[in-house]
Amino acid sequence: MDWSSWGQVVTWCLVLAGWVIVNYQNNQRERRKEQRASIDSIKKQLADLEEGAVSFHTSKEFDHATRRRLQYQIHRLSDACQRLQLCEPQTTVKPIAALRQAITLNNADPTTFVPQEPTSPLLDDIYAAGDDVIDAVEGRFIAEYGSVGQSWRHKLLQKL
């Protein structure tokens, strides 16, 4: 092979490598957007859940329908956290369990229900558990994609 032929081979290799890199970056960007949207949806579900849970625990009478709805919402939230295509899935397991406990372990059954005051520690626990879920989910996102401003090159260098 002469130098001209080698040059063509190198050129095509560079074109192929460029395409692979651009395609990889595009896929990563799209995947990141999808995961961000999923996390935003989880945050909205969580906000609705917290609002419903506080309303349930502070209401004057036990509400069976709300109690059941809260249980479903926690179930869906847990599913949504599991479906995230992010690393470290185990980090959201404990916060979800703690959130379920905060909402449905105490004062969540007709025989033990007592209307809670707005200053009740039970409500503080619900908000704290909700925050822990958000922290865990955001932590998974950062672990997968790095924090804002941290490019894929930095991440690649860290892995190397």
Place this chain on the structure above:
Amino acid sequence: MGKSLSAGSFSAQDKLVINLALDFSRHPAGRFLTDGPFSGQRFREEFLVPALKKARTVVIRLDGARGYGSSFLEEAFGGLVREEQMTVEDVLARVRFESSDPSVLLEITEYIKDASPKKSQATA
């Protein structure tokens, strides 16, 4: 109301499988019998304890239910140690849990490990 365990639920002589959603309810909720028809106490007393008397190992399939309340889980499974006087080791060895939701499995294990027998019954 939930269905009774049928002979078809046996998958082996020494193992009994309870599919909670099919055999009991897709909507388990509440701690005590007075909390509703599908409470943790009812599941423990009418399904879990009889199953443990019949079989060496009981497998509980948790998928299929529309979520679980913590009070249900604590009463049903923590209650085995607290109310039925089983040891933590015995419960963990003889009752196996299957669920696609790891947070439920984590919670159940915590309740079993944290439960302690009622003093009045333990000393009797």
